[in-house]
Amino acid sequence: MPRVLLYVTQLLETGGIESHVIEFCEKMSGSGVKVDLVVSNFQMKAGNENRLRQSCDTLYLHRGKSRLSSTLFLVNAALRSNLKKYDALYTNGQGNSIWLLANLFRSRNIWVHHHHTAGDSSDQATWSENYILSLKKADKVVACSTLNASSIATVLGRTIDSIPCFSRKINTQQKISQLLNKVSFGYYGRLIPEKGIDTLCKLSEDSDLSGADFHIWGEGPAYPPSFFEQFSKVHYHGAFNGLQELTNVINSLDAFLLLSVHPEGLPISLLEAMSAGLPWLATDQGGIPDIALDANSTRMISSASPYQDIKNAVVSFANDLKAGRISRTTQIDLYTKKFSSPVLVTQWKEILELQA
Numbered sequence: 001m002p003r004v005l006l007y008v009t010q011l012l013e014t015g016g017i018e019s020h021v022i023e024f025c026e027k028m029s030g031s032g033v034k035v036d037l038v039v040s041n042f043q044m045k046a047g048n049e050n051r052l053r054q055s056c057d058t059l060y061l062h063r064g065k066s067r068l069s070s071t072l073f074l075v076n077a078a079l080r081s082n083l084k085k086y087d088a089l090y091t092n093g094q095g096n097s098i099w100l101l102a103n104l105f106r107s108r109n110i111w112v113h114h115h116h117t118a119g120d121s122s123d124q125a126t127w128s129e130n131y132i133l134s135l136k137k138a139d140k141v142v143a144c145s146t147l148n149a150s151s152i153a154t155v156l157g158r159t160i161d162s163i164p165c166f167s168r169k170i171n172t173q174q175k176i177s178q179l180l181n182k183v184s185f186g187y188y189g190r191l192i193p194e195k196g197i198d199t200l201c202k203l204s205e206d207s208d209l210s211g212a213d214f215h216i217w218g219e220g221p222a223y224p225p226s227f228f229e230q231f232s233k234v235h236y237h238g239a240f241n242g243l244q245e246l247t248n249v250i251n252s253l254d255a256f257l258l259l260s261v262h263p264e265g266l267p268i269s270l271l272e273a274m275s276a277g278l279p280w281l282a283t284d285q286g287g288i289p290d291i292a293l294d295a296n297s298t299r300m301i302s303s304a305s306p307y308q309d310i311k312n313a314v315v316s317f318a319n320d321l322k323a324g325r326i327s328r329t330t331q332i333d334l335y336t337k338k339f340s341s342p343v344l345v346t347q348w349k350e351i352l353e354l355q356a
Contacts, residue, residue: 002087002354003034003057005108007101009093010041013048014239015190016165016268017093017116022048023166024348025055027341033354036060036084038077040070040097047241070097078104088112088352091134099130102138110353113138116165118263118286119151132156142351144266145287163347164290164339167271168243172251172278183212183318186253188240189269191220196259196283199310204233208315211322214257217249250276254321258282259310261303266290274298275335277328281317291339294330296320 006025011018025035034057042061044052053059060080062073074097082105089108091098093116102111113134117123127135135141135156142161143149149160191197197216204214215235216228228236240249250256256273257280264286271291273280282288283303292300301313320326337343 020165029055096130098134116265119148145290170276172276186215188217191218191223194262256280274331277332
């Protein structure tokens with residue numbers, strides 16, 4: 001049975017990388033691959049930790065934050081892992097510890113590094129010298145979209161592969177197309193300014209969108225619950241946990257909005273929406289153009305758009321939703337063919353050179 005050592009720099013309570021890692025471990029182990037997981041900064045809650053324990057063969061988790069304790073943890077994890085034979089080392093994330101772990105760990109046939117974010121000039125400005133070494137020296141580097149791969153390849157002068165991230169398949173009750181009295185737009189994820197939270201709130205007060213409500217799920221110090229009280233048509237629901245709650249969230253919406261200026265890799269939220277047939281409108285950040293495959297149900301605007309252009313796009317989107325001009329089946333078909341777990345398991349086995 002093939003075996004992979006997966007090293008992740010950090011796993012927070014929630015996030016795109018976190019979702020991908022859980023799904024990767026579950027789906028790959030379910031396909032006959034043994035996965036051992038090493039995490040330098042582990043902050044997940046008990047439920048997600050239990051999911052990892054059920055799908056991984058061995059876990060090495062470090063919860064301390066000091067550089068010294070993290071380094072000692074990595075040395076110990078590498079020494080213990082070197083006692084086993086692995087088919088592949090799969091590193092995930094950014095930072096100096098990628099290069100350290102790869103040098104400490106020698107018991108592998110191939111080293112594949114996965115870069116999650118956009119890979120553009122603003123992203124490149126955050127790369128340390130040791131992280132750049134990792135990108136240059138890994139046997140293979142994988143980006144999560146073809147556009148991100150192209151950006152990284154240009155600056156590194158090497159071939160960069162592309163595989164989408166794993167995402168949860170959401171099975172929802174499809175709504176019947178009809179003239180709606182009110183459109184429910186939604187966003188869930190990290191509450192940071194770069195995700196367009198302020199723009200969503202501004203849209204909620206615009207008279208041209210009087211026939212729409214805006215729903216927000218998530219947490220972040222920049223947006224305490226009291227922040228949303230000033231916006232009468234913004235419904236803040238706090239955080240949610242688990243697949244069933246996510247299903248309930250997506251079932252309650254008519255469309256998803258991601259008005260991000262963040263250096264996105266490949267937003268898991270858009271893939272989850274697509275898997276359920278939920279139409280979305282998003283900016284063209286990072287790898288988003290890779291998954292905006294239907295101009296009607298997966299819409300995209302420039303992240304540099306002024307407010308008036310954003311509003312016009314959202315108003316047009318709302319009108320089409322009300323008139324029943326947007327099908328939910330198109331995204332589901334696209335997701336099944338290009339982004340579903342069976343498709344990605346095959347791609348990851350090929351890139352990691354795993355024998356069935």
